[in-house]
Amino acid sequence: MPHAARMIRGPRTTRPVAARLALALTAAVAQCSGSGVVAAEPETFARVEARAGTGVRTLDGRIVIEAVDGGLLLELPDQRYEVLEPAAVVSRGPLPGGPADEQPRDLGRRVLADLPPGFDLHVSRHYVICFNTSREYAKWVASLFERLHEAFTNAWRNAGLDVASPRHPLIVVIFAERADYEAFATRDVGPAADRIVGYYDLASNRVTTFDLTGSDLLARQVRRPPGRTGPEILASPEAAGLVATLVHEATHQVAFNCGLHRRLAPIPLWLSEGMATYFETPDLSSPRGWKGIGMINRPRLDRFLAGTRPGWAGGLVGADDAFRAPDTAEDAYARAWALTHFLAQTRKQQFAAYLRILAAKQPLAADSPDRRERDFRDAFGEPPAALEEAVHRSMARLQSRRP
Numbered sequence: 001m002p003h004a005a006r007m008i009r010g011p012r013t014t015r016p017v018a019a020r021l022a023l024a025l026t027a028a029v030a031q032c033s034g035s036g037v038v039a040a041e042p043e044t045f046a047r048v049e050a051r052a053g054t055g056v057r058t059l060d061g062r063i064v065i066e067a068v069d070g071g072l073l074l075e076l077p078d079q080r081y082e083v084l085e086p087a088a089v090v091s092r093g094p095l096p097g098g099p100a101d102e103q104p105r106d107l108g109r110r111v112l113a114d115l116p117p118g119f120d121l122h123v124s125r126h127y128v129i130c131f132n133t134s135r136e137y138a139k140w141v142a143s144l145f146e147r148l149h150e151a152f153t154n155a156w157r158n159a160g161l162d163v164a165s166p167r168h169p170l171i172v173v174i175f176a177e178r179a180d181y182e183a184f185a186t187r188d189v190g191p192a193a194d195r196i197v198g199y200y201d202l203a204s205n206r207v208t209t210f211d212l213t214g215s216d217l218l219a220r221q222v223r224r225p226p227g228r229t230g231p232e233i234l235a236s237p238e239a240a241g242l243v244a245t246l247v248h249e250a251t252h253q254v255a256f257n258c259g260l261h262r263r264l265a266p267i268p269l270w271l272s273e274g275m276a277t278y279f280e281t282p283d284l285s286s287p288r289g290w291k292g293i294g295m296i297n298r299p300r301l302d303r304f305l306a307g308t309r310p311g312w313a314g315g316l317v318g319a320d321d322a323f324r325a326p327d328t329a330e331d332a333y334a335r336a337w338a339l340t341h342f343l344a345q346t347r348k349q350q351f352a353a354y355l356r357i358l359a360a361k362q363p364l365a366a367d368s369p370d371r372r373e374r375d376f377r378d379a380f381g382e383p384p385a386a387l388e389e390a391v392h393r394s395m396a397r398l399q400s401r402r403p
Contacts, residue, residue, distance in 0.1 A: 049092070165258070
């Protein structure tokens with residue numbers, strides 16, 4: 001989904017809800033300011049005394065946005081965003097060097113304090129997995145995400161992009177029971193919680209999901225023996241959609257933490273979702289459920305060829321509206337995948353240049369259809385509409401490879 005979550009029919013996407021979160025954060029910070037907001041320098045850290053109820057709390061963090069009248073958007077050490085209205089700020093002072101570095105398990109314990117009782121930690125190279133299901137399942141998810149992380153960063157580095165390692169371990173929360181997950185997720189995504197199997201949340205920077213081996217989305221329910229959680233998912237006919245959803249959300253998380261996107265920057269949804277769909281295609285022949293990038297995404301390809309008519313590219317690049325409407329979202333995702341696949345495969349240097357343009361955008365930077373088309377033209381030398389015929393031909397050739 002864009003940045004907060006993906007709605008699904010079964011395991012499939014219908015529309016994003018994340019933009020609501022970005023809009024809410026933007027509005028909250030803007031409301032703090034009578035005359036505007038400014039992005040802080042990348043490494044502006046502060047210690048803030050803020051009113052909370054009848055008391056005062058101390059918050060250490062990085063200032064992401066500072067309103068002209070003193071309102072703040074603060075990134076806390078556990079990666080959550082916190083909006084502080086001017087009236088809530090009692091005092092603030094510099095925090096040279098930022099909050100003290102934490103070990104991954106210390107970070108994990110911070111997150112556990114925000115979760116129901118009974119959660120444990122599994123730490124891998126780039127991830128802190130907070131879970132209350134089996135450790136075997138947590139390890140399988142960590143292995144899947146580590147494989148994705150390596151492929152993602154290597155792919156863009158090989159394309160000549162400056163890809164950074166995440167500043168902090170990436171946090172993943174896994175619930176054992178779907179009902180508990182839905183109750184928790186409602187605070188992030190609202191009523192959509194019962195229609196999504198996982199989501200990346202822009203405000204907390206976390207991926208949240210539940211143990212899919214016990215999901216009613218799986219046709220076959222088998223008691224889980226230790227160490228066989230991955231194969232159980234992959235043996236189900238619904239496996240492709242479930243694994244695709246996990247990889248899709250994890251792709252968003254990596255992209256927003258390796259320097260390709262900045263949280264709250266105006267990243268066009270066609271690119272954000274196109275990149276996630278470009279990576280999401282599972283490989284059920286692999287015990288990890290995923291093998292690599294750029295594979296043919298059959299559901300997206302079929303949808304593109306069946307439902308796309310001339311005149312689609314300009315609207316897709318220039319605005320996000322199609323991703324937000326239930327009757328157009330499926331086609332928007334398919335077109336985003338097709339355009340991303342085409343550009344990544346056939347216009348590699350230009351695509352890398354476009355990603356550099358987007359990576360440089362600051363949080364809450366100005367955005368408009370004209371600006372988006374100008375960015376596209378600057379990278380590719382022509383407007384999106386000029387590529388429609390070439391994209392269609394490319395997708396038709398992919399369709400002919402069907403076994």
